[in-house]
Amino acid sequence: MTTQAGPARGGRGARQRIIDAAVKLFYQEGINATGVERLAAEASVSKRTLYQHFPSKTAVVEEYLRHVRRTIGDPAHPSEKARRRSPRSRILASFETPSAGGLMRGCPFHNAAVEAADGMPEVHEIVEAHKRGFIDAMTDLARQAGAANPKLVGHQLAILFEGAAAMSTSLNDPAPWTYARKAVATLLDDAVGRASA
Numbered sequence: 001m002t003t004q005a006g007p008a009r010g011g012r013g014a015r016q017r018i019i020d021a022a023v024k025l026f027y028q029e030g031i032n033a034t035g036v037e038r039l040a041a042e043a044s045v046s047k048r049t050l051y052q053h054f055p056s057k058t059a060v061v062e063e064y065l066r067h068v069r070r071t072i073g074d075p076a077h078p079s080e081k082a083r084r085r086s087p088r089s090r091i092l093a094s095f096e097t098p099s100a101g102g103l104m105r106g107c108p109f110h111n112a113a114v115e116a117a118d119g120m121p122e123v124h125e126i127v128e129a130h131k132r133g134f135i136d137a138m139t140d141l142a143r144q145a146g147a148a149n150p151k152l153v154g155h156q157l158a159i160l161f162e163g164a165a166a167m168s169t170s171l172n173d174p175a176p177w178t179y180a181r182k183a184v185a186t187l188l189d190d191a192v193g194r195a196s197a
Contacts, residue, residue, distance in 0.1 A: 015053045017043040022064040027108050031061055031115040058120050061112065065126045068108050087144035088188055094138075094161060095181035097174045106169035110162065134158055147191035160184055 021042035025034040036057055040050045054060045085093070098104070105111065109127045116123040138161075139154025147153040164180035 014043070014045045014049050018045060018050055018053055018060065019063060019067050022060050023067065026061065026064050027105055027111070031112060058122065061116070061120060061123055062126060065109065065112055065123065065130070069126075069130055087141045091138065091141050091145065091157060091188065092181060092184060094157075095164065095177055095184050097177040097181070098168075104168045104172050104174060107162070107165040110165065131158070134161070142188075142191065145188060145192060147188070148194040149191065153187065153191045156187060157184060160187075 018039065021039055022034075025039060025042055036047055036050065039057075039060065040047045043050070050060075054063065109130045112123055113127040116127075135154050135158045137154075138157040139150050142153035142157065143150035160180045160183055164176045167176035168174055
């Protein structure tokens with residue numbers, strides 16, 4: 001965030017800098033480990049400016065999750081390029097092995113649900129909406145791919161996704177994504193094969 005002229009402070013763009021800082025810090029270091037002072041410092045704003053844009057840290061967390069949901073590629077919100085791919089390839093793309101640079105941190109929505117516990121009910125609502133949207137999108141893609149039981153396959157795909165994200169985080173290793181992708185290919189072959197039998 002710092003240029004040779006020094007960091008920008010307050011003023012225009014402050015809200016976006018706060019969100020950008022939240023994306024970085026909440027994901028890499030954790031929501032509970034990131035205090036408001038640290039967040040303000042990373043965004044190059046005063047705490048007062050931060051509170052002018054967000055009435056509480058919980059409000060920052062909520063906007064962080066909404067921002068992540070809008071900007072990451074997922075089946076529920078595909079890019080124009082993704083819409084031109086086959087349903088099968090879109091499903092498989094969700095299981096591509098992430099680059100091994102840095103620590104594996106898993107799903108930001110799952111992480112937020114765990115950290116929010118009972119203290120941030122609004123965060124749980126955002127997480128639940130995202131996860132249900134993911135299951136619905138996978139179910140729809142399974143239907144488009146010709147699965148015999150798309151609802152079952154959609155839930156199975158979501159569980160494989162969650163498992164890969166959790167295991168890669170626990171092991172700090174991207175390999176679980178590779179194994180999950182192979183399991184997904186087998187699952188789709190079986191589901192579509194049964195539909196055409």
